[in-house]
Amino acid sequence: LGICLLTSLTAYYPLKGLGQLNSDFLKYACLFTLLLAVKKEHLPKLSVVYTAAAALSGLFGVFEAVRPTLAVGGGLARAGVYMNAVRYGEAMTIAFLLILSRLLIPAKESFRRERMFYLLAAAPVFAAILFSQARGSYLGVMAGVIAIFSFAPGVRKKLLVCVVFMLAAVAGLWTATPVFKERMSAMATVKQGDFSANSASTGINVRIELWKLGYKMFKAHPVVGVGPDNIKRVFKKFHPEPFPEEGVYGTLNNLYIHQAAERGLPGLAALLFLFVSTFLFALKRFRAAKSPYALWALGALPAFYVVNLTEISFQHVHTSFAIFMALAFSAAAEEGS
Known part of the structure; x- marks a missing residue:
């Protein structure tokens, strides 16, 4: 918050920056409220409600x-x-990792019906991730699974069984739908400079251009950046020529580049410190509690960090609040353990 205030005062448009400061403050206030409000006895019912809502969605x-x-x-x-x-794909990714955590480590109070509930919920949630065609979410699921495999050795056998079913679903969709196959393969075979309307490479190429623009902004203002929420206002200053798709963007579609461009090197350092410290917090909680609720944050945080490579999801309420809920679950899981 201090860096946001500093870089707002030095921004091209200070009032826009101060507006972002208010948004950041409310975000962290909500996080602390969840950390204080969510208790161990709430977790089973909250988990069921969250999962049911995700399955319906x-x-x-x-x-x-x-x-x-x-x-x-x-x-x-x-x-x-x-x-x-x-x-949508990002929000469902975080929800799926909760369901996966409940399947890998059934809570002590779990009954057979409840375990079947999570098993049935996993299918529509994972299918929704695939049908979102959000490639960042695909990478996020992979990152979450790898994190769980790496830091929770006791669940590896169950996890591998789950991965087999997940890969079977991917293979089925790959075979049945050319659109899905094209979007997946475009990550490895992107056509450079292709910005045509129906091309699977367009989104990737637009992001690459935005990342280059972000580096240009950071290079011009490495210490304090252009200012929070100032990207759209200064877009034409740093990119006067027509942009692909003839757009003026307010984000750079990469949280880390976006943060560096807006708030300079101190802002990027603060973000990385926040992300590393929250993951270490989640790891400590899981080692203390060995709970499915703590496992959720352990898998969801790396997934969240990865999806932010192609989006600025930390600044969007849908995904940031889902991560805050995972952290609150993790904090509550250790109580009384």
């Missing part, structure tokens, strides 16, 4: 994606459920 997302095919024989749409598809 997943069913809507899957229906939204396949509806054009069922109705008019068209192509596969992107699941979003009245949200941006990328944001």
Whole structure:
């Protein structure tokens, strides 16, 4: 918050920066409220409610994606459920890692019906992630699984079984839907400079151009940046020529580059310190509690860090609040352990 205040005062447009300061303050106030409010005895019911909501959203997302095919024989749409598809995929990724954690470490109070509930919920939530066609979310799931495998050796056998089913679902969708196959393969075979409307490479190429622009801003203002929430205002100053898709963007589609461009090197350092410290917090909680609720944060945080390589999800309420909930679960899980 201190760095946000400093860089707001030195920004091209200070009032925009101070507006972001208020947003950041409210974000951290909500985090501390969750940390204080969520208690150990709340976790089983909160977990069920969160999972049920995610499963219901997943069913809507899957229906939204396949509806054009069922109705008019068209192509596969992107699941979003009245949200941006990328944001939706990220929120569902974090929810899926909660479900996965409950399957890997059943809580002491779990019954067979409850375990079946999480097993059934996993299917629509994972399917919704796939149908969102959000490649950052795919990488996020991979990062979460790798983190759990690395830091929770006791669940590795169960995790590998889950991974087999996940890969089978991916293989089935890859075979059945050319659109999904094209988007997945575009990550490895991106066509440089392709900004055509229906190309799977367009999103990747736009991001690359935005990252270059962010580096240009950071290079011009390495100490204090251009100012919080100032990217859109100074976009044309640093990129006067027409941008691909003829857009003026307010984000740089990479949280780390975005933070460096807005708040300079101190801002990037503060962000990295925050991320490292929260992961160490989650790791400490899991080692103390060995709880599925603590395992959630251990997997969700690396997933969150990875999706921020292609988005600025930390500044979006859907994903940041989901991560705050995972941290609150982790904090509560150690109480009385």
